[in-house]
Amino acid sequence: MDLELGPEDEEFRQETRTWLASHVPAEPLPSLETAKGFAAHREWERELYGGRWSAVTWPEEYGGRGASLLRWLLFEEEYYAARAPGRVSQNGISLLAPTLFAHGTDEQVARVLPPMARGQTIWAQAWSEPGAGSDLAALRSSAVRTDGGWLLRGHKTWSSRAAFADRAFGLFRSHPGADRPHHGLTYLMFDLAAPGVTVRPIGRLDGKPAFAELRLDDVFVPDADVIGEPGQGWQVAMSTAGNERGLTLRSPGRFTAAAGRLAALWRATADPADTALRDRVADALIGARAYQLSAYAGVARLTEGGTPGAGASLTKVFWSELDIALHETALDLLGPRGELADAAPEAPDHGSWADGWVFALAGPVYAGTNEIQRDIIAERLLGLPKGRR
Amino acid sequence: MDLELGPEDEEFRQETRTWLASHVPAEPLPSLETAKGFAAHREWERELYGGRWSAVTWPEEYGGRGASLLRWLLFEEEYYAARAPGRVSQNGISLLAPTLFAHGTDEQVARVLPPMARGQTIWAQAWSEPGAGSDLAALRSSAVRTDGGWLLRGHKTWSSRAAFADRAFGLFRSHPGADRPHHGLTYLMFDLAAPGVTVRPIGRLDGKPAFAELRLDDVFVPDADVIGEPGQGWQVAMSTAGNERGLTLRSPGRFTAAAGRLAALWRATADPADTALRDRVADALIGARAYQLSAYAGVARLTEGGTPGAGASLTKVFWSELDIALHETALDLLGPRGELADAAPEAPDHGSWADGWVFALAGPVYAGTNEIQRDIIAERLLGLPKGRR
Amino acid sequence: MRFLLDAEQAEFGRTLGRMLAAADTPAAVRAWGAGDSGPGRAAWRRLAGAGVFGLAVPEKHEGAGLLPIELVVSFVELGRHAVPGPLAETVAAAVLLDRLGDADGLADTWLPAIAAGDAMVSYADLSRGPYALDAATADVTLLVDGDTLRASGGNGPVQPSVDPVRRLTRCAAGAVLASGPAVRAAAAQAADTARLLTAAQALGVGRRLLDDTVAYVKQRTQFGVAIGSFQAVKHRLADVLLALELAEPLVYGAAVELAGASQAGVAGSADATGVGIAMAKVAAGEAAYTAARAALQLHGALGYTDELDLSLWIRKARALRGAWGTPAECRARILPGPASAGAQIFHE
């Protein structure tokens, strides 16, 4: 049991740090939830790709470095510590790509991944529907068989990034007569510019169009864009859901960086006598370090053949609540300037605390609400009996 | 809307204060959960009775003063501010007596209340059974009809005060064929020294026998000791349960006094720079004041014909959690001496903080667990649908 | 003692509530945030017509006298309906001007206009922070800096708050209107009043968030049942109700104390009144924020959208928590420090 990096891992970390030091923009990019910011972030993805940093764990042939999970953790630590831009390709890289590696055809992998790595195709997710949030088995949007493919009809919502993205992936009901509600679904990729797609951006709490509503009116999807077997979408999606809740959605590096910045803010602005705030800053540091060490242990287990399983639910609850507490602490530290929205000219740190707080508030909702996650923890990790909830 | 005491209420408060100032023992009595302390507290009840303070709201003929609920609140504030002893007659006065006033015969009221007021008869409660805690409808101890009365059989537990008390009251299944589980119960009073009663004291967390297990083996109870109609015990008990959860179980005066003592402890011992502790002390003051004002409002509503209803559930959850937070804060303030049990020679303030912490820990469990209370709040006050829990 | 609203006070609150419910305040809020104060001004005038601003103005200046309880009743409704504008600030300015007296004609000029709803006043105490609320929209902006009262000498760019209807502005120092220790003393009373009314607004915000969330969880179904039947949902909302129910008596209790102190003109009780107000602000501010977090979580993604009017209250709850006294500042007011005697709140 140790915490020492081997020489090659250390070299990888140094290479990451050096590259980022000379490439991360001096001024933060505009918010990626705006048209201008989206474009700037897409440009940044291209630059990352140029250094082969956009998807370090992928095989080299698709633009990656074949990096181990440990190195991915190190990359993320360095990335966020360097205050590099948010990842507009996140949905594709952390949700769709693992699904394609697991269930996609060789042709799909070869066709979809390289433009994703280059930031050329930005992906949105299309899971939720107005009547199906936590209860994904209640999906009603349909995929109807047609010549050489499927016609999508229905209504998706809360589609992250869809206001500006190029393509989307999601689940559709293809076999309405199936015996159970989560049977008979198909996992599909489709073009957001295709005929029949209407994208209506939806503003998040601070008004930025972080997601969109999709109306689908006989949108044609060729067979080549079905992932896995038609009707088996639920099983295909579950592997993605596992990833979503696990490490790859919000790496420890995000939180070690944020906690470090919070500590710096405290050192710079706090009244040393204010132990109430000190305790909250200390708790953010403790939480970030706990998640970091927990991820090191998790990576070691995965490397030796373990699976994340319901442990991903623990992680998701933990980081989402840490993120809110950390940002609330920052806003309280900032005093009167803590009330300013990120768009305010005088917002501290380019508005990153205000923006981070709004972003954090969604954490307990998306990727499976924390209520559902706690049910999963209790039932799968503690073995408590399933209730009606 | 005002907070001014009228001259007569003010006079009552002053009379209370004056009497207590000259009668409250200079040294705290030994813990009432010990044999010696129980006797001392019984003696104190007699002294209270001597001044007509043992049950101020009762009519004068039973030893009370016919005091209004507002005066009772004032009495309680003064009582605990004066650091007067805990009330060993609490079960009788706040649980049994209201039931008797509502459902008892004249004979019962005349026979039972005066010795209760004098501290001559100390009452224990006998609700719970090993299989029936939150779910009182699952009671199995029985009352079987016999000549001139009933024979009690079964097993009661968590009977507060029963280790040293004289008599007990509780619910027994008298009509086993009733259509619903909470029908067919009878509310009875019985003697803890009667033939067939076996009392086994049970130690609470700090070892003191705060409650007991009762084995009942054909214990005879005369008809005169049935309260209300046989078979109607549930309805009779529910009025008592309402009282138990409401004001009378733990008056605001307990918490205003405890919060005041906590503030004094903080002023005496705390590091002024320690805002973390200051905030917790301030929150105890805020909580106690909120409960006090809420009780003033509640008393005004009751006086004008309102009912406590499910509001009593709000109160119960609030004070039980306030009590724990308040005592945890005190223990943290005390530093290394905060670890000492109340029996330790060097325990601060005669061990009252340690004893109070142990006492407080039971608060969320007794008189209806806080889980059940939150269900009641949600269903009855917010109108949320009943679930399976 | 009768610690309950009189029938008249309760009816006043209900009347205001009905009036505001009919006034489409969400549309006024959105317009205000976008820089169009027209609909907000209209609501403001209706409130003045109902007598709200007169509650902050003495009779000799054409008001109803300073009536803290009725003001609190009003501000709970203003919060419940998310009325935009420098509401607590205008009342605080009235308190300040009244206390300063008429020497400079300030009170004669502004108090009747405030009572009539013709003067929307932005007011900032610069010891508390550099920003004035809605200064760009107000008819006048008053700035206190230590013992000097000035008019604004010009507004900087709008600095939007996390609650976008709160348009904060840094103001340049303008003409001196008054100075001396009386300004400092009057500003302290103005700040206490603003703090209490902000607490009342927060209480109304929290009530609205709870009501709307309860209604939502009764009708939203997942897994075949209303989500309001899940115990986790029930307990979370029970905790919100608990926080609001215990904050409410603190808010009204502080109003009663302030009313007593105002009538008696007693400076000696200012400390105790200030403590009561600080308690009310902590409890109401935290209760409203707790309600906002629960509302957001239980509405799911819907609660996170700007489109749903719920967001107006979620954002306001956060802003009001800090306005006119953060929880930390208020707790420091309750317990100023072991060395100081401070106010003994209960027998120690």
Added chain:
Amino acid sequence: MRFLLDAEQAEFGRTLGRMLAAADTPAAVRAWGAGDSGPGRAAWRRLAGAGVFGLAVPEKHEGAGLLPIELVVSFVELGRHAVPGPLAETVAAAVLLDRLGDADGLADTWLPAIAAGDAMVSYADLSRGPYALDAATADVTLLVDGDTLRASGGNGPVQPSVDPVRRLTRCAAGAVLASGPAVRAAAAQAADTARLLTAAQALGVGRRLLDDTVAYVKQRTQFGVAIGSFQAVKHRLADVLLALELAEPLVYGAAVELAGASQAGVAGSADATGVGIAMAKVAAGEAAYTAARAALQLHGALGYTDELDLSLWIRKARALRGAWGTPAECRARILPGPASAGAQIFHE
């Protein structure tokens, strides 16, 4: 990097766990609390036989060398089985004596005896509080006061802790055994070690409380179903698991750091190691107390009784939370103050 226990370390923990499960430690705890240390001593000797105390003693003194990871593995099991006695104190004393060196023969006398399980050492750092744990039972009591190390000169009356198995005593100052700055430095290292092992014990206590409570709520029925099927019960236990799962890597991480610092003999890394240990102590102490509160609540009145063995762990969780560093002290170690540079834990 491989941040996982080796197969050998994991097996060591399992072996200790099996041994202690068979040893009826609850009976030993109750005897110990009543003043009979016989069964506790027997458990102590079995632990020494399994090599536990040797993990704190260098090879030249007949130990296995200071092995913090293996010590943590052991102390998690000691907590899980509620083993009584001055466990962390004996290890801390070994660290202290080892660091002081052999000049006075102290290390030669006591270290081999500690490794063999023949010496139960009470140890108190009087800057932290006046009480020594189980001094009346220990074979020797060492007291550090600033830069002076003394033997106890006699024990005062036992001051029972909220955890009655912890028999605290005030000790009179006895013979001076060593003095000078080396004592202060060694005492700081001893305190860090004691703090880490107390965190490990707390983690074991929390695990046990969770396991026992999960088992209980699966079989206890109310309203016709197992109470473990209620969502409120599930979520409360999920939160306990979460707290424990995130405390665990902090505890092992600090052990790894301490092992590195010990091997390197690097004083320079002491600060970072101390911060890691403080983090572990906050997290494990609070997790165990959270587990205790949940265990008590979900067992209902049963959980509140002294009779049920559960009480042994509930009471211990409270005491360990404060022992060798309260949460507040530990947080102050993590962030000593803005003026001081302190240790930068992450890139700032």
